[in-house]
Amino acid sequence: MPQRSGSAEDTAKISYQGEPGANSHLAAREAFPDLEAIAYPTFEDAIAAVKNGDARYAMIPIENSVAGRVADIHHLLPDANLYIVAEHFLRVRHxxxxxxxxxxxxxxxxxxxxxxxxxxxxxxxxxxxxxxxxxxxxxxxxxxxxxxxxxxxxxxxxxxxxxxxxxxxxSDMEDETHNTTRFVVLAKEPDDAEPGNGPVITTFIFRVRNLPAALYKALGGFATNGVNMTKLESYQEEGTFNATMFFADIDGHPVNRSVQLALEELSFFSTQTKILGTYPASPFRKEAAELAASGQVPLKRPG
Missing domain, CATH: 3.40.190.10 (Periplasmic binding protein-like II)
Structure with a gap:
């Protein structure tokens, strides 16, 4: 997790949406045990706390392994004018x-x-x-x-x-034992991971041009340059059914030549691209992949 100096006011707190005892509260305490976790009623309020300097970070859930993406987050992140500086995976036990x-x-x-x-x-x-x-x-x-x-x-x-x-x-009455929520940590200033210092995730959004096979062509650069895309989701904005935005995660740092080439090709076939953050990949990713490869991850509870 990032450790950056700042004022006594903002470095002491991390915001989250919900009430004390929420899973976001647990994630904040788990990832930043030295910071005071402050509850806010909405995601907008938790994000505004960072923008206003009332908190150093915001702990925001983005997706769950069972229920999928968290509603509204994809719409809030691009316009928040904050940066993703870390990710955290919380095993959810209900x-x-x-x-x-x-x-x-x-x-x-x-x-x-x-x-x-x-x-x-x-x-x-x-x-x-x-x-x-x-x-x-x-x-x-x-x-x-x-x-x-x-x-x-x-x-x-x-x-x-x-x-x-x-x-x-x-206790632990969730239906699937892999129930895990991925959180992103938002900050006012970027804190990009250093290239060559372990696995890195880059998160960005883009809108493709209104051309035949534009999405196929926009993504082609990642395949030809050997860049692994770990997440790709579409969502609608502006109340229309044709202004489709895409939210994506890739393995790699924008300073890497292969990632540079892939992003250049993406921008050629897109009307908008925006990098939301480049940050260290959580160790959970490697652990989960190794367990899945060995067949040790039970998907459902027996019975």
Missing amino acids: QLMAKPGASLATIKRVMSHTQALGQCRVTLRKLGIAPVPGADTAGSARLVAESDDLTTAAIASRLAAEIYGLQILK
């Missing part, structure tokens, strides 16, 4: 929690963020518990703690159970 005195027999419904509910869908069906979408995981835990209802539970982190005084009725 706990079913309720007020003291409740039990699995008394629980009829469970509140949580829609993604958390989706990641526990099979387990909830087996338990016969109805899902009720909430604003977020930790916020749902707080609402359950503030209620006297012993028929309603929440799905949140173990930290949330500790913060709000709830008892865990079922």
Whole structure:
């Protein structure tokens, strides 16, 4: 993780979206244990905290191995005018929690963020518990703690159970054991990884020209120059169905000749390109690839 000097005001804090006990809170504490993690109600607010100098970094979830991309993030990042300086992968473990005195027999419904509910869908069906979408995981835990209802539970982190005084009725109830969320760390100034100092990820967005096979031609330079593209997603903007933007990750640093050539070819067939950050690849990537290659990554829980 980056370690850069700054004012006492901003170096002491890292912002995240949600409430205390959220998975973003866990990620911030795990990646930056020496910084104070500050909760903000929206992603926009967490990003604005960095832009305004109220926080040094923002810890923002971008995708989950089960539920896919986090909504709205692809629209927020390009216009945030911040830079990705690191990534962090958090193994997500969902706990079913309720007020003291409740039990699995008394629980009829469970509140949580829609993604958390989706990641526990099979387990909830087996338990016969109805899902009720909430604003977020930790916020749902707080609402359950503030209620006297012993028929309603929440799905949140173990930290949330500790913060709000709830008892865990079922541990690690996510359907798939590889459930992992990828976060990006945003900063006001770029802190590009040094070339030749280990694996590097470069993240960028682009919009292709309105030409036949433009996307095919734009991506051709990565293949011919041997640059590995690890992520490519499209999303719509401006309320139209033809202004398609693409969000991409590649292995490599823009100073590398092969990456330079690939990006040059991309720009020739694109109307817009913007690099959002060049940063060290998380060790999790190598570990996950090695486990997958050896067949040691269970995709689903048995039963």
